[in-house]
């Protein structure tokens with residue numbers, strides 16, 4: 001199995017959106033918003049050359065964990081769920097394999113401010129705790145990436161860590177970092 005997403009039936013509709021697995025054909029559509037400076041400001045790798053982006057996008061593991069967010073047939077964003085092992089003592093390490101996930105998101109800024117990212121992330125959390133049976137989800141961001149941590153708070157994630165100047169931004173230098181998390185038993189979070 002490449003990713004637990006393989007066990008689900010796709011696409012998955014939400015109130016306004018459709019979530020589906022990413023395919024190589026989504027290269028162009030995701031490049032449209034991932035190449036924008038306002039998107040690149042905060043994402044892990046600011047790939048400015050199309051060929052570099054293609055190589056990154058078409059990587060098997062990356063594609064397997066990537067979902068596409070569609071609005072009326074248009075690609076408006078993407079989501080990732082990276083399934084991970086939890087830390088555990090050696091004797092119980094088997095029980096900690098593949099039990100948690102790290103979330104990621106990018107929304108085309110021309111579709112921002114309408115709650116689409118919130119709606120898509122809520123749906124992904126529902127899948128992760130529901131049909132995928134994960135026990136904990138986490139997400140990290142720079143402290144200065146306020147739209148991202150506000151999104152985490154809107155979906156009910158808890159701020160668990162504020163680290164001081166531990167994260168190096170390519171233009172802003174050493175910045176504070178935030179970690180948020182949510183447990184399955186805390187879901188659904190009150191709106």
Ligand SMILES: CC(C)(COP(=O)(O)OP(=O)(O)OC[C@H]1O[C@@H](n2cnc3c(N)ncnc32)[C@H](O)[C@@H]1OP(=O)(O)O)[C@@H](O)C(=O)NCCC(=O)NCCS
Nearest residue numbers: 039042105106107112113114115116117118140141147148
């Ligand atoms: C993080 C990111 C997805 C947030 O986008 P966003 O547009 O703020 O989020 P949403 O689509 O959920 O919209 C929320 C806004 O719509 C408003 N809104 C309108 N209708 C809404 C609805 N039905 N439900 C929820 N919010 C709604 C909210 O009040 C909020 O506005 P506010 O910021 O003025 O309070 C976006 O900034 C982004 O892609 N950033 C670059 C990539 C990035 O940083 N990724 C993470 C790296 S760690």
